Amino acid sequence: MYLADETWPDLGAYFEEESLAIVPLGSTEQHGPHLPEGTDHLIAEALAREVAERTGYLCTPTINVGVSPHHRQFHGTMWVDPSVFRDYVESFSRNLTYHGIDRIVYVNAHGGNVQHLQEVGRRLHETETAFAVEWMWDESIPDLVDDLFAQNGPHGGPKETAMIMHIAEELVHADRLEDARDGGVPSVDEAGTMKFGARTFYDAADNTDNGVLGDQTDATPEKGEELFEAASEQLVKLCEWIDDQPFDDLMPEPHVRDR
Amino acid sequence: MYLADETWPDLGAYFEEESLAIVPLGSTEQHGPHLPEGTDHLIAEALAREVAERTGYLCTPTINVGVSPHHRQFHGTMWVDPSVFRDYVESFSRNLTYHGIDRIVYVNAHGGNVQHLQEVGRRLHETETAFAVEWMWDESIPDLVDDLFAQNGPHGGPKETAMIMHIAEELVHADRLEDARDGGVPSVDEAGTMKFGARTFYDAADNTDNGVLGDQTDATPEKGEELFEAASEQLVKLCEWIDDQPFDDLMPEPHVRDR
Amino acid sequence: MYLADETWPDLGAYFEEESLAIVPLGSTEQHGPHLPEGTDHLIAEALAREVAERTGYLCTPTINVGVSPHHRQFHGTMWVDPSVFRDYVESFSRNLTYHGIDRIVYVNAHGGNVQHLQEVGRRLHETETAFAVEWMWDESIPDLVDDLFAQNGPHGGPKETAMIMHIAEELVHADRLEDARDGGVPSVDEAGTMKFGARTFYDAADNTDNGVLGDQTDATPEKGEELFEAASEQLVKLCEWIDDQPFDDLMPEPHVRDR
Amino acid sequence: MYLADETWPDLGAYFEEESLAIVPLGSTEQHGPHLPEGTDHLIAEALAREVAERTGYLCTPTINVGVSPHHRQFHGTMWVDPSVFRDYVESFSRNLTYHGIDRIVYVNAHGGNVQHLQEVGRRLHETETAFAVEWMWDESIPDLVDDLFAQNGPHGGPKETAMIMHIAEELVHADRLEDARDGGVPSVDEAGTMKFGARTFYDAADNTDNGVLGDQTDATPEKGEELFEAASEQLVKLCEWIDDQPFDDLMPEPHVRDR
Amino acid sequence: MYLADETWPDLGAYFEEESLAIVPLGSTEQHGPHLPEGTDHLIAEALAREVAERTGYLCTPTINVGVSPHHRQFHGTMWVDPSVFRDYVESFSRNLTYHGIDRIVYVNAHGGNVQHLQEVGRRLHETETAFAVEWMWDESIPDLVDDLFAQNGPHGGPKETAMIMHIAEELVHADRLEDARDGGVPSVDEAGTMKFGARTFYDAADNTDNGVLGDQTDATPEKGEELFEAASEQLVKLCEWIDDQPFDDLMPEPHVRDR
Amino acid sequence: MYLADETWPDLGAYFEEESLAIVPLGSTEQHGPHLPEGTDHLIAEALAREVAERTGYLCTPTINVGVSPHHRQFHGTMWVDPSVFRDYVESFSRNLTYHGIDRIVYVNAHGGNVQHLQEVGRRLHETETAFAVEWMWDESIPDLVDDLFAQNGPHGGPKETAMIMHIAEELVHADRLEDARDGGVPSVDEAGTMKFGARTFYDAADNTDNGVLGDQTDATPEKGEELFEAASEQLVKLCEWIDDQPFDDLMPEPHVRDR
Secondary structure (H helix, E strand, C coil): CEHHHCHHHHHHHHHHHEEEEEEEEEEEECCCEEECCCHHHHHHHHHHHHHHHHHEEEECEEEEECCCCCCCCCCCECCHHHHHHHHHHHHHHHHHHHHHEEEEEECCCCHHHHHHHHHHHHHHCCCCCCEEEEEEEHHHHHHHHHCCCCCCCCCCHHHHHHHHHHHHHHHHHHHHHHHHHHHHECCHHHHHEECCEEEECHHHHHHHCCCCCHHHCCCCCHHHHHHHHHHHHHHHHHCCCCCCHCCHHCCCCHHHCCC | HHHCCCCCHHHHHHHCCCCCCEEEEEECEEECEECCCCHHHHHHHHHHHHHHHHCCCCEECCCCCCCCCCCCCCCCCCCCCCCCHHHHHHHHHHHHHHHHHCCCEEEEHHHHHHHHHHHHHHHHHHCCCEEEEEEEEEHHHHHHHHHHHHCCCCCCEEEEEEHHHHHHHHHHHHHHHHHHHHHHHHCHHHHHCEEEEEECCCCHHHHHCCCEEHHHCCCCHHHHHHHHHHHHHHHHHHHHHHHHHHHHHHHHCCCHCCC | EEEHHCCHHHHHHHHHHHEEEEEEEECCEEEEECEECCCCHHHHHHHHHHHHHHHHHEEEEEECCCCCCCHCCCCCCCCCCCHHHHHHHHHHHHHHHHCCCCEEEECCCHHHHHHHHHHHHHHHHCCCCCEEEEEEHHHHHHHHHHHHHCCCCCCHHHHHHHHHHHHHHHHHHHHHHHHHHCCCCCCCHHCCCCEEEEEEEHHHHCCCCCCECHEEEEEHHHHHHHHHHHHHHHHHHHHHHHHHCHHHCCCCEEEEEEE | HHHHHCCCHHHHHHHHHCEEEEEEEEECCCEEECCCCCCCHHHHHHHHHHHHHHHHCEEEECCCCCHHHCCCCCCCCCCCCCHHHHHHHHHHHHHHHHHCCCCEEEEECCHHHHHHHHHHHHHHHCCCCCEEEEHHHHHHHHHHHHHCCCCCCCCCCHHHHHHHHHHHHCCCCCCHHHHHHHECCCCHHHHHCEECCCCCCCCHHHHCCCEEECCCCCCHHHHHHHHHHHHHHHHHHHHHHHHCCHHHCCCCCCCCCHC | HHHHHCCHHHHHHHHCCCCCEEEEEEEECCEEEEEEEHHHHHHHHHHHHHHHHHHEEEEECCCCCCCCCCHHCCCCCCCCCHHHHHHHHHHHHHHHHHCCCCEEEEEEEHHHHHHHHHHHHHHHHCCCCCEEEEEEEHHCHHHHHHHCCCCCCCCCCCCHHHHHHHHHHHCCCHHHHHEEEEECEECHHCCCCCECCCCCCHHHHHHHHCCCCCCCHHCCHHHHHHHHHHHHHHHHHHHHHHHHHCHHHHHCCCCCCCC | HHHHCCCCCHHHHHHHHHEEEEEEEECCCCCCCCCCCCHHHHHHHHHHHHHHHHHHEEEEECCCCCHHHCCCCCCCCCCCHHHHHHHHHHHHHHHHHHCCCCCEEEECHHHHHHHHHHHHHHHHHHHHCCCCEEEEHHHHHHHHHHHCCCCCCCCHHHHHHHHHHHHHHHHCHHHHHHHHHHHHHHHHHCCCCCCCCCCCCHHHHHHHCCCCCCCCCCCHHHHHHHHHHHHHHHHHHHHHHHCCHHHHHHHCCHHHHHH
């Protein structure tokens, strides 16, 4: 069920039965010479909408702009400052609870959002407002990602390329895949981003000239479909697991003195 | 040109020539028993994308959740607190200027956003960061709106109904138009919201049982098309006018002592 | 009853009987070559004190500095940033409730404060702290204003000039009224401040060389008295209406699911 | 020169010659059974206006509500939270510098404002925005205060009573002076507010049943006049001293490495 | 009992019996040519740990960096902005109450922290979260300080020198005491920091070339021991007094209308 | 060189030659039944002080309280809210640059601080204020940690136990190691904290009854010494590498349009 397409009386029926919401969040940021800047929000939205359709859970509209200052050197990257992003997500999440929502799955497709969504989830958890968890699609299927690609990226690499080939093939510049690979770096390790245990870079532009990592020529629409299907399954299971838990079990443990 | 569909090298060409961005903003909130909750962001997005296509100006992704606490009593309304909304819009607007954008048109379709977008515009103006203006589609064509409808609403009334009939007819519950009219109030005046010069209500639910005003049965897709076309023309002219101004003319006047 | 003139034991008697406070707010900003910068706070204070005397309701001291950045190019204009103003008003309003106040009338005489006072009123309403409404004197008597003046201004125009002639005639430079008229603009429409539906100016200095609009020579002390009397009557009625409502009726409607 | 009474062209002449502003700040809070709640802002305003008249320096309107939570248990006390007060004062002070003001004297008559005004002054100093100092009238004439009264209070005691007798005698309940004295405490020392070096109270109500300290029967209008005259002289000298300093001398010293 | 040295099960026993915590706070800032920059936090920590040992009360780790911008011109001074300091102290103090702490003694050795700790204490008091008081060692023994030293400083003077001689003699540059005295100023009075009742300086560097006041040659380890012993006794008594009070007695008085 | 032990003239010599500061940060939080709550700050401080001594770089005092709400169910855990922590670290870091510091190494021993220190580092980087990096001791020597322990924890496990055995053996309850192991969980994997790709827990108490993970009986002082030595070497190298870089190389890359 997609919230934005429904009327308020029809949504009333959902809230009588269910208290879970799926919220897609991505970014609008450079993804190399071959992928559209909407890559992350397109993936998040496609997965969230698919799973909402399969399960009947409520999916909200997508948050299209996230925490991407580390891609700002490349034309067109949009971003908000981290504290602003956290407050925006916290605000609409808290307000969703006014209607009876008490568990939220943030369907995320941008690494730069992860810690901020977790911080918001913690705030909602500590105040016993709602149980909200961050879910990043590729972290739900790490083995499959490793199986499919020798050099998976991450940013703008073959796994994201394959996903967009599956979701919106017309937006992939197939003729630039080799350039993407040759103008970027093969992997995070080779980018030399760690020194003596410290992460000593702050921006993608510190590591890669065209903004991407991995071997993009390894992507196909078929692999994209396989990833999409596998991730969707994981997300379905996550939603069902959360829905199944008694609310109290999702809330904080008491202080040890009260056990 | 739609930012989210483009790659960063292709966007680079735009920024070399132009410095204007069109940003659609709406809300996700109840629009009565007959219209989808996405009404406002659907309208804003449709107009912004249309005008971007006609003119070649850059359109960003849509901000789907705005300032709608006054509709919260109706299922599904999403909102962020005003200060959070302002900070979110200010943050991505400021960051757009990093790429060379120095004028922004906020294409807005939600009355509750107006003052907040103007406040953000003022911040950007006072700090000489960019010239950003709020544009609300129906305020650009007041005479046409008055001509077409006897009771135009505003919220969830015939003008919005006609627009969605034109943009996404499948989302309109045509069989509920009479109910919408009969269960709401004819006009703001009849809602009795002013007392001795003061606006004494805070929520839509104070005035209307089903959340809407006006005579929805007066809406047709043809009227919607006429509104859409007329508003688009105004927006085209606004963008061109802003683009034509020297940047200094858009920035604050000096103190009178310096004139 | 004027709070600042009373002792705490004497105020205790008021709080036992009543729970309404009248708070005058204005600005200190340029009002052309002929009017004092205190114009707005002088008007707000005069009306609030008058109505408090007539009705017995409690009037607090005046907030003299408001949201006036749009007049900053003219010498002497004082202002605070909008978020600071909102927080200041919210803070003392919340604190008034500690004594039992649960309804507040913001007697306002500055257009730039309107939206901010309404935003504060909304915060107090949503949190069910108090019912606070913004009241702008000239919006309570629009017909009379239109009747009295061909070109009423608004800013620094004949309606404000007449009011100050009535309240503090010694502060009006009667010998500059023609200059005021000739050096300003006749009306908002002629100032050309709207383009294709968007408000494209941010400062008074964008529109008018001397900071004012309207025909100041149309003002007389008699008209001022008439305005003052009529607005006072409206304010008396508003206070009495609010005082008459049961508190629950002033608080937010429940969610539709709870009706 | 009183800013609120002047027009902008007339103020322009001041700003051409001078860059100092006098800002009166007080509180609206209980002052016992005999004094009006406006006591502090009445005193601040009277001194600031007097000195502005004598010297020709610019006096702004008064900030009537300050930091008085410690008097909240007594009817009618108004207050804003400390951080809100600081931000309000900082905001209008910074904005005054837009007109050329670069030195400000906060004429203060409320002990609870002192540290906050000094904190704001420090912010303006550190950022080299302006030189702003807090001045508290009774701290400028400690010997005279001690000479005139055996038990001077401080809060609501004879020195404040005498001042209001001089400034606005009609607001003093002369028939309650003995009650004021007998229902309060003679001095801070006897209030027992310190324990082993720590200040262990937070509210006036912890120490005194009627909100005041000292022997109010010791106050006369003549003593009030003497205090007023002496404090005014100090304030005149302070303004002149500040006006005489080169701006650089008022700004922060360089780092020792740059000396 | 020192919190950082204990395990959580062992701390559980404390929280069953007691609800008081001692928190040492100082600064890291210049203390002249002869004393280490850690002077203030060393003193606070030594006193807090000593008293915790004598009484069995819980002592937390030390907050080493406080509000010291007024010493920034001298190499190495560390500081945080006042609002940041307040929020940091408030946050951990509130969080301590989660374990059952409801009274806190801030053992302070830096004048610049005083008002900020009192402001935090007020916040905790007003919200009835905890009773927290600021305690400054030298203000608990003013007579002894006056007896021991002709010119006691305050900053970097003989009383602090004597304390560090007692606590960590190896950190005192005994060979620089005369230089310290001769390069500084004898006393606050002689620094000329007050003008007509206003404090007209903001930084230590405005008054003293080497950052210190007083006659450092007057310090001895024996005097340091005497100071340390006397202050410790005061602190013991303060902790015991606070521990003895019923919690309700430490909380705010009710409004006078509820008495 | 330890900042808190030095006088300002002696620190001046350092700032003439060097611009790097080492800042130890930890937490004060439960570390099981066998380790002191100060474990993390003890480790951070020991490493930072050791490396400062070896290299001559400047080490500041330790920040003892960090972001530990996830351990709050266990007695004595102290913490500040994440935004407060970030602001505190940012504030003193920015202020250090006043003295000439332009590169900072945050020596961290608490996982919960990592993302927040990186966020602060990013703020300083984006504003070109300083180059600050977060360094976590055990992430600099992952292979050694894996070699030494079968089940390394992480929280309160053998690697931290061994480190404290080396640094402050008297604080380890050696007789509780078996209990620690048996009452906790062997590893993060066995704690079952991930569900379908999402981290579904927020607190340590969700996973472990006594607050710790791993096999504590595997710890020895010798292993602790080996860890300490290896980590110190890494930190020395990191400091030297950062010191060797030209400042411009550490600052952000320009926008691609400016390359």
